[in-house]
Amino acid sequence: MLPLNIVVVGGGAAGFFGAIACAEANPQAQVTLIEASRQPLAKVLISGGGRCNVTHACFEPARLVQNYPRGGKALRGAFTRFQAQDTVDWFTDQGVHLKTEADGRMFPITDNSETIAECLIKATSKAGIELRLETPVISAKLLHPGFEIFLKSRETQKCDRLLLATGSNPLGYKIAREFGHQIEPPVPSLFTFNIPDPKLRSLAGVSLNSVQIRLAGTGKPPLQQTGPLLITHWGISGPAVLKLSAWGARFLHENRYQATLLVNWLPEFNQEQVRQKILDVKTQWGQKAIALHRGIDLPHRLWQYIVDRAGITTEDRWAELSKPKLNQLVQELTQGEYPITGKGVFKEEFVTCGGVNLKEINFKTMESRLIPGLYFAGEILDIDGITGGFNFQSAWTTSYLAGIAMGSRE
Known part of the structure; x- marks a missing residue:
């Protein structure tokens, strides 16, 4: 044979x-x-x-x-x-x-x-x-x-x-x-997200151990991932982003890499817990500037960026935080919206x-x-x-x- x-x-x-x-x-x-x-x-x-x-x-x-x-x-x-x-x-x-x-x-x-x-x-x-x-x-x-x-x-x-x-x-x-x-x-599959926000990009190098990110419009259950995230000079990268890009590869391709990303910077807490944390800080640090005394476990530069997105100025004090501004701050911390306008390369x-x-x-x-x-x-x-x-x-x-x-x- x-x-x-x-x-x-x-x-x-x-x-x-x-x-x-x-x-x-x-x-x-x-x-x-x-x-x-x-x-x-x-x-x-x-x-x-x-x-x-x-x-x-x-x-x-x-x-x-x-x-x-x-x-x-x-x-x-x-x-x-x-x-x-x-x-x-x-x-x-x-x-x-x-x-x-x-x-x-x-x-x-x-x-x-x-x-x-x-x-x-x-x-x-x-x-x-x-x-x-x-x-x-x-x-x-x-x-x-x-x-x-x-x-x-x-x-x-x-x-x-x-x-x-x-x-x-x-x-x-x-x-x-x-x-x-x-x-x-x-x-x-496996790529980074381009986000056209100069202020976010200016934070390039800031990293977090746990962030939850979700693609809007993907139905139930939503396409989402929780894990480490890195802010880059073109948008965001890191394991959470790469994993989400893999699960969302076809959805993102079909939408020409144009989508809305929902970011929860504090995934270990629910929205009500985040609200209570902010109220506690407001009580404790009433006369301090919001941008300088965060009382929330986030990198300082990122906190200032999120405060700015919530429409809070560098002079605003905790005691002056209105209910609408507080709601906006909670929203930015737990469900901030970021436009994806393209994909980067994960080399x-x-x-x-x-x-x-x-x-x-x-x-x-x-x-x-x-x-x-x-x-x-x-x-x-x-x-x-x-x-x-x-x-x-x-x-x-x-x-x-x-x-x-x-x-x-x-």
């Missing part, structure tokens, strides 16, 4: 991991990994600020799937077969140890993404995988049986099974579409919402339900996670399952 001939297109995290899983599952298989560029694993190298956020310390599939705006339901079963703990164990077996940071993100203890890239390249070589760099693919055709891959060099390569792990590259979508797959339109992550329709994929094997022998893994699928290592985890999981299935003789 001839050995299986398997081709993986895409030299990113999913392509490498899928090829390795396949070769390890079936050492007799001939596995070829094809990458268009000279530098494989480019995204791995730049991710996490050059440290590579490998996964997240969330080891329960039911909790893990809650971090995926798209694809969580499909991944539930997949994560029971290969989840974050399996990722940690795999890298440990390769001699690469990971550490967990306070927010749950996991990095190599070297704090260097090259550690991860070198590990994958070494494992590829050890498994006897043929790695072809600078080899652009232009199309693929279904044979009976198998596939034929057409290269830019005018070469062709035949295989029994084919894994597309091309990320959000239009080529991967094109090939998938030619095989009859539906592509959910790709749009950006550490390049994540796309959209890709191959998940209903067309068997998530036990990652095989196409339309074309036997065709497999998908990684970001080519309509799966995306919030920031924190979740996108890499879906890549490891889907590619591992695809690799094991491709290596099987059944």
Whole structure:
């Protein structure tokens, strides 16, 4: 019996991991990994600020799937077969140890993404995988049986099974579409918000540990997130913003990144508690200037900005605070309205919402339900996670399952 001939297109995290899983599952298989560029694993190298956020310390599939705006339901079963703990164990077996940071993100203890890239390249070589760099693919055709891959060099390569792990590259979508797959339109995910308020932007560098932000007009339950927030010279960023951008990716795209953001600067208190806090300060500091004596746990510059938004001058004293102004101050603290007029770029992550329709994929094997022998893994699928290592985890999981299935003789 001839050995299986398997081709993986895409030299990113999913392509490498899928090829390795396949070769390890079936050492007799001939596995070829094809990458268009000279530098494989480019995204791995730049991710996490050059440290590579490998996964997240969330080891329960039911909790893990809650971090995926798209694809969580499909991944539930997949994560029971290969989840974050399996990722940690795999890298440990390769001699690469990971550490967990306070927010749950996991990095190599070297704090260097090259550690991860070198590990994958070494494992590829050890498994006897043929790695072809600078080899652009232009199309693929279904044979009976198998596939034929057409290269830019005018070469062709035949295989029994084919894994597309091309990320959000239009080529991967094109090939998938030619095989009859539906592509959910790709749009950006994980980005910052542009807010055209010069006074807010002048506070660039001010950060808060916990702010609740909500997109107006998204129905019930509303799209909202609570977490750290950073004011920038173009608007706002930070984990809460990035997570909200992921959950609101399609809504924001459809609205051309024009929306109203509702900001609660004090999410640990309800509106009535905030009102009472202000009344307490008014009683205690009656003769003090409101702008200088806040009695509210917020950065001083931010407090002055919010006071100004409430129409309170720097000379106004607490004793003089009228009921309408008090109501306005409570409103600004708990439900201030900020116009979003565009999106910024979050340089550490390049994540796309959209890709191959998940209903067309068997998530036990990652095989196409339309074309036997065709497999998908990684970001080519309509799966995306919030920031924190979740996108890499879906890549490891889907590619591992695809690799094991491709290596099987059944």
